[in-house]
Amino acid sequence: MHRLQDKVALITGAARGLGAAIAQRFAEEGASVIINDQNLDTARATADRLGGHAVAADVANSASVAAMFGEVSKIAPRLDILVNNAGISGLEGRNYAEQIIALRLQQADEIARGGPVTTFLDGTVSTTDAGWRRMLSVHVDGTFYCTREALKIMNTQMSGCIINMASVMGTFGRPGSVPYSTAKAAILGFTRALAHEVAVRNIRVNSIAPGWIHTDMTAPLGALRDRIAAQTPLQRLGDPDDIAWAAVYLASEEAKFMTGQVISPNGGWYMSQ
Template identity: 35%
Template sequence: SAEAVTEMFAAVAARLGPVDILVNNAGITRDGLLLRMSGESWNEVITTNLTSNFLCSKAALRSMIRGRWGRIICISSAAGIHGNPGQTNYAAAKAGIIGFAKSLAKEVGSRGITVNVVAPGFVRTDLTQGLGEFAESQTARIALGRLGSPPEIASVVGYLASDGASYITGQTIVVDGGLAL
C-alpha cells in the first residue's frame, strides 16, 4: 500500500538518511494463458511488478529533488520487450516499467536524477528455478550458451548507480547473453 511504502521510506530516512539511489526490483509471476488467467492473477502481477515502481519512486523523489541528485534503476525483463506465451500479465508489467522509466526520466532529468531500466533475460534465481527444463532449454537460444547470474545483473545496476553513468537516462539495458539477437 502507499501508506506502507511511505512508512518504509520514513524509517529508512530516519536510520540511514534520505534515499538517493533506488533500485526497484520486485518480480513475481502467475503464468497462464490469457483465456484462463484470473483477474486476481493479472492484478497481483501488475501490482507487484509495476505499481511498486510507481509507489517507491514517488516516495524517493522528494529527497532526490531536494538534493538535486538521484538514481532510480528499475528492473524489468527481456519478456517486457519480446513477450512470452503464458505471461501476458508479466510481460505487460515489465513493458510498463520501461515506459514508466522513460517518462519519469523526462520529468526529473533537469534535477540531476537519472532513471534507467535493466532488463535481464534468463538468470539463475529462485524465480527461474521453478521453470526447470524450460529455462535450461533456452540456453540453445542464448548466444553465450548459458543462463546469466545475479552478480552479472548487479554489476550493471552498480554502474547505473555510479557517477560514471551520469549521462545515461531513460535507457533500457538488456542483459540477456544475446537471447534477443
C-alpha cells in the first residue's frame, strides 16, 4: 500500500531512533521525506538512504527553525505532514543515568519488601536551571517553533497533519524524571488546544505517547529495561517500528476523522501502574 503517496513530510530529529524509523515507513508508503537533525551530514546520511532531503536546525532555536523552513519551502511547494519528534531523554550523561537507575532499583526493592523506604531520589532538587531549561526548550519550545512555521504553510493550504511525540511519562511520571515528564505533559496539552484551533482549516493534530522503546535514548537504562519488560503485559519493550506504524496511521487518510487524540503504544504498561 502507498497510504502517503505524494505527501510531503518533515520529521524532526529523524537521523536515528524513532525519527528514522518513522521516516523510513513514510518513505515506503510513498511520502517525500525531509529529514531534520542538528547535524546536516547526519541528516543527509539518513535522507540519502531513503531517497529524501536533509535540513539542519536546532529546534530549540526559533531563528534556526525559521531558516530550516526556508529550506523546506525550496524543496517542496507544500507541506502535508509535520512530525515533531526531536527530543532528549535527560539520561544522556551516563554517570547520572546510572546513579538514577541504581536508586530507582534500590527504592523499588524496598517498596516491594514492604519495609521502610530509606532510598530517596532528589532529582528535582539536583536539577540545574540549565538542565530544566534545556529539557523544556527542546521538547516544548521546539514543538511550538516547528508547528508555528508549519502552520504558515498549512493554513494557506487549508490542510495538513501534525503529529507530536509525547510519552507515557507525560501522564504517569516517574521519580527522577520531573523535567522530562513536565515537558511531555505540556506537549499533550499543546496538542489538544491546537487541534481545536486549526480544525476549521482541515488541519489535524494528534500525539503519540510511546511507552518504553528500544532506542539509543533508553540504552542507558541497562538492567532497568529487563524489569520494565517484566512489568509490561506484553513482556517486552517496544520496537521503533511499533511507533512508526502508529505515525503512518495518523498521517494517512485512515485517520482523517481523528484530531486532538493521543495514541499510546506501550504494550499495556499503563495497566500495571
